[in-house]
Amino acid sequence: MKKYIPHLVTAVFALWVAADWRTPSDRPQAIPANAFARLPVLSNGRVQPLDSLARNTLLQIREKQSVRTGPGEQPAKSLSAAEWLLEMFFQQELADTRPVFRILHTEIKGLLGLALEADPAKNSDGKHFSWNQIRDKLGELRDEARRASAVAESARTPFDRAVLQLWNAVGLYMRTQNTVQPQDSKNWERELQSFVDAVPAGREAAKAQQAGQPFESGPLEQLIRQLQRASVMKELAPAMIIPPPESSENKEGWLRVDEVLFNLARGDTMPLALRAYAAMGTAYRGNDPVAFKAAVERYRGELGQSAPAVLAKCGREQLFNHLEPFYKCIILYVTAGLCVMIFTLAPEKLGWLRDTARLLLFMTLAVHSAGLIYRMVLEGRPPVTNLYSSAIFIGWGACVLGLVLERVWKNGIGVLVSSSAGFLTLIIAHNLALGGDTMEMMRAVLDTNFWLATHVVVVTLGYSATFVAGLLAVLYVVLGVFTKSLTQDMAKSLSKMVYGIVCFAALFSFIGTVLGGIWADQSWGRFWGWDAKENGALMIVLWNALFLHARWGGIARERGLISLAIFGNVVTAWSWFGVNMLGIGLHSYGFMSAAFTWLMLFVTTQLALMGFASLPIRFWRSDLR
Numbered sequence: 001m002k003k004y005i006p007h008l009v010t011a012v013f014a015l016w017v018a019a020d021w022r023t024p025s026d027r028p029q030a031i032p033a034n035a036f037a038r039l040p041v042l043s044n045g046r047v048q049p050l051d052s053l054a055r056n057t058l059l060q061i062r063e064k065q066s067v068r069t070g071p072g073e074q075p076a077k078s079l080s081a082a083e084w085l086l087e088m089f090f091q092q093e094l095a096d097t098r099p100v101f102r103i104l105h106t107e108i109k110g111l112l113g114l115a116l117e118a119d120p121a122k123n124s125d126g127k128h129f130s131w132n133q134i135r136d137k138l139g140e141l142r143d144e145a146r147r148a149s150a151v152a153e154s155a156r157t158p159f160d161r162a163v164l165q166l167w168n169a170v171g172l173y174m175r176t177q178n179t180v181q182p183q184d185s186k187n188w189e190r191e192l193q194s195f196v197d198a199v200p201a202g203r204e205a206a207k208a209q210q211a212g213q214p215f216e217s218g219p220l221e222q223l224i225r226q227l228q229r230a231s232v233m234k235e236l237a238p239a240m241i242i243p244p245p246e247s248s249e250n251k252e253g254w255l256r257v258d259e260v261l262f263n264l265a266r267g268d269t270m271p272l273a274l275r276a277y278a279a280m281g282t283a284y285r286g287n288d289p290v291a292f293k294a295a296v297e298r299y300r301g302e303l304g305q306s307a308p309a310v311l312a313k314c315g316r317e318q319l320f321n322h323l324e325p326f327y328k329c330i331i332l333y334v335t336a337g338l339c340v341m342i343f344t345l346a347p348e349k350l351g352w353l354r355d356t357a358r359l360l361l362f363m364t365l366a367v368h369s370a371g372l373i374y375r376m377v378l379e380g381r382p383p384v385t386n387l388y389s390s391a392i393f394i395g396w397g398a399c400v401l402g403l404v405l406e407r408v409w410k411n412g413i414g415v416l417v418s419s420s421a422g423f424l425t426l427i428i429a430h431n432l433a434l435g436g437d438t439m440e441m442m443r444a445v446l447d448t449n450f451w452l453a454t455h456v457v458v459v460t461l462g463y464s465a466t467f468v469a470g471l472l473a474v475l476y477v478v479l480g481v482f483t484k485s486l487t488q489d490m491a492k493s494l495s496k497m498v499y500g501i502v503c504f505a506a507l508f509s510f511i512g513t514v515l516g517g518i519w520a521d522q523s524w525g526r527f528w529g530w531d532a533k534e535n536g537a538l539m540i541v542l543w544n545a546l547f548l549h550a551r552w553g554g555i556a557r558e559r560g561l562i563s564l565a566i567f568g569n570v571v572t573a574w575s576w577f578g579v580n581m582l583g584i585g586l587h588s589y590g591f592m593s594a595a596f597t598w599l600m601l602f603v604t605t606q607l608a609l610m611g612f613a614s615l616p617i618r619f620w621r622s623d624l625r
Contacts, residue, residue, distance in 0.1 A: 006356040010363055013335070017328055017367055023315065024322045031284060032293045037082035039299065040307075040314045041179075042254040043239035044437040049314035051321055053239060054081035056437045057176050061169045062100045062128065063434055069098065089180045089277075090188075090284040096135075099128035101169055105162040111144065112137040131173065141167060171236075179238040180257060180277050182229040187285070189278035191226075192270075198222045199265055227265055233258035242273045246306060272302050317378055325371030326392060330426045332364040337419035340412045344485065357415045358406065364422065365399050372396055379439050382453035384460050387580070388429050388438040393457070394576075395425030397464030398471075401504070405472075405497055413494065417471045421464075451519040459512025459537060463572050465505030466540060470569035470606075472498045473562045477613045479622065486622035495558050498565045499551060505568075506544035513537045536575030543571045563613045570606050573599060 026032040037051035044056075055065045058081050067079040079087075079098070087095035103109060104127060109116055112134050118126040134141070145167035148160035156164075174183065181188035201216060202223030208215035233256070242260050244253030255263075260274055276299035283291035303311055339357035343350045372383050372392060379385065383393045402418025432438070476494045479486040516537060517527040528534060547564045550556040556564060577599055617624055 002352040003355075005352050006359045009356050010359040013332060013360060014363055017325075017363075020323050023319055029289060031083075031086065031287070031289050032296060033080065033082040033086055034318070035293065035296050035300075036086060036280070038311070038314050038318050039241075039296070040243065040303070040310050041239050041241050042243075042251060044440045045251070046437075046439060047251065047254075047310055047313070048437070048439070049318045049321075050085060051082055051314075051318040052437070052439075053176075054085035055321055057081075057172060058084065058100070059434050060172055060436050062102050067098050067100055068125075068128070085176070086284060088176050090281040092177050092183060092185075095177070096131040099125065099130045099133075100173070101129045101131070101134060101166065102127060103129055103162075103166060105159060107159050108141075108162055108166060111140055134170075138170065141170070175236045175238045178233045178236050178257075179241060181281060182233060184229075187282065189282040192274070192278050195222065195226045195261070196264060196270060199267070203265070203267070223265060226261060230258040230261040233261075241277065242271050243303070243307065243310075245271065273299065276302070313378070316374075320371075320374055320378060323371075323374075325367055325374070326426050326429060329364055329368050329371070329395075330423060330430075332360060332367065333419045333422040333426070336360040336364060336415060337423065340415045340419070343412055354412045354415070357412065357419070361399070361403060361406075361415050361418055364419075365396075365403065368392075368396050368399060368422070375439075380449075382449060382457055384456045385452060386438065386440070387577075388432040390456075390460055390463075390576070391425045391429035391432060393460050394464045394467065395422045395429070397461050398422060398425065398468050401465060401468045401501060405501075409493055409497070411490070411493065413472070413475065413490075413497070417468055417475065421467060421471055448519075451515070455512055455515035455519050458508050458515060462505050462507075462509030462512050462540060463576055465501050465508060466544065466568045466572045469498045469501040469505060469565045470572070472501065473565035473613075474569075474606075474609055476562050477566070477609050480620050480624065481612045481615065482621060484621050484623075486620075486624065488624055491558065491622075491624055495561065498561065502544055502547050502565065502568070506541065506548060509537065509540045509544060513541055532579040533575070536579040539571050540568075540575050543568055559613055563610045566606050566610050566613065570603050573602055 024034045026034050034051075037049055037054065039050050040047050041050050041053050042048075043053050058065050058067065065081050067081075067084045069077050069079065084095070084098065084100070087098070103112070103114065106116060108114075112129075113136075114129055114133060115126060141163065144163045148156060148163045151160055177183045181192075185191060198219040201219035205215040205217070205220035206223070209220065238256060240254035240256050242255040242257065244255075246253075255271075257274065260268075260271055264270060276295055279295040280292055280299075283289075283295055300311065336357045339353045339360065343353040343357065347354075375389070375392075376383055383396075384390050398421030399418045402414040402416075402421065404414070405417065406412070406414030408414075472494055476486070476491065476498075480491065513534075516534070520529070520534070521527045543564075547561065547568065550564060551561055577595055
């Protein structure tokens with residue numbers, strides 16, 4: 001019976017993954033939020049569905065992709081990102097009551113007069129607060145943000161960083177609310193039609209005023225009032241929701257609502273998209289699902305004539321968001337890792353758990369690969385284009401290498417390394433996603449699929465391999481120092497695994513670095529400029545070469561080589577993240593305080609493990625003498 005358990009467990013998880021493989025549908029007799037979320041918008045330099053705009057906005061403001069209505073509202077419920085975006089667009093007074101601002105810093109709570117602990121009477125859980133709860137203190141927050149922004153990034157206190165993060169969230173919130181209509185609008189469809197009707201008389205009145213002739217003030221005042229509202233929207237620079245009339249597939253020609261209002265004042269005709277969104281707003285505020293769905297379908301039909309490819313892409317991206325393949329991989333990696341760790345407690349009796357972990361890991365690799373390929377198709381790019389995608393790809397590469405090790409040694413170590421590396425890298429990717437859109441438009445100098453597919457992929461495989469070697473070395477030390485399970489045979493196997501992986505890492509990191517130099521020569525006119533990122537890549541090559549020379553020359557023995565492999569984690573982490581935070585060079589992505597803190601913590605743990613590895617063997621719990 002036990003021999004069937006691995007297949008049964010894997011089948012259950014496969015069904016769990018496959019259960020979401022469908023376009024998200026809407027509840028009957030409800031506002032079709034998911035159909036609305038498939039509509040296209042131009043944001044962050046790329047056309048994407050409103051679903052992605054909603055999710056990325058919520059991640060930056062609340063660090064989650066859903067909104068709880070708050071403990072003070074009964075019955076409490078959870079709003080999806082699309083449902084929240086509908087409120088932000090069309091019923092802003094209700095959206096202003098949702099606790100979406102994540103505020104943890106005690107001093108900021110004091111500055112804004114917020115409850116330090118959960119307070120159901122104020123509709124607050126002590127961590128998340130609504131716009132209405134912070135709006136009265138925005139002046140004080142703005143002053144603190146101006147002060148903090150004048151401080152150098154490296155010198156900012158945790159309070160300064162928290163203030164700037166909240167102020168950026170406030171700006172994003174206001175920008176989102178002004179995407180479709182002015183923030184203070186109550187009936188945008190009627191207001192918009194009144195504005196259009198008043199444009200001819202208002203223009204005539206403006207001409208008469210300039211000529212010093214008598215004029216009717218009413219239409220002119222109405223025209224000025226709407227243009228003033230449009231000016232406020234223009235300052236916030238929200239996303240563009242008005243596609244060009246001839247084609248939506250090109251990023252050129254998209255407009256913001258404020259731009260359309262100014263064009264209307266000049267005598268242009270109203271775009272169909274603006275009229276459609278105004279009709280959606282009226283139907284939403286009237287809680288009329290039938291009219292809302294009709295407005296959405298009518299607009300989709302118009303887009304289907306001009307840009308069917310855009311609608312198809314937005315549908316695929318919404319499905320990708322709904323599937324959440326990398327989140328599912330996190331759970332699968334944890335499950336596989338737990339199975340193999342329990343197996344080590346009684347290898348003779350629990351062999352079926354090791355087999356379960358292997359099958360689960362193969363399935364996880366398939367899901368991970370499918371997510372990578374799906375994302376590549378959506379972007380039209382190779383797998384690695386930014387830090388987020390590099391974390392996804394490093395985890396994938398580590399999983400592949402771990403399975404290769406398991407294929408050779410068949411002792412569960414490869415599964416443990418794969419699951420650990422996959423879990424850690426996907427957690428890093430999740431936190432990187434909190435910074436916003438992970439498929440943003442690339443810088444012009446990096447906009448070349450050939451070099452992204454060669455240099456970036458090869459050098460990232462070098463990162464993956466070096467981390468896998470480091471993880472194997474960490475496992476060697478942890479098992480040897482803190483447990484009695486590291487036998488001489490296992491120690492030799494781990495040492496051979498580390499050596500084999502370092503050989504792979506040295507080859508790929510060297511080739512990737514050379515390819516990067518060729519790319520730099522084509523882009524900047526020089527092969528090597530001692531840029532911080534270039535130096536970081538070179539450090540990985542040199543460190544792997546040092547490891548190999550130390551082994552071949554007999555300079556370091558088994559435990560010495562293990563220490564070198566562990567320090568390879570430090571070198572690779574510095575090249576991957578550290579040099580990006582220096583704020584200098586052509587590859588710098590800016591100082592990230594949270595990432596810096598975690599990087600320093602990681603380095604400290606690796607140095608501590610190297611210290612344990614250097615202890616005399618008599619202090620190890622495992623007897624390797």
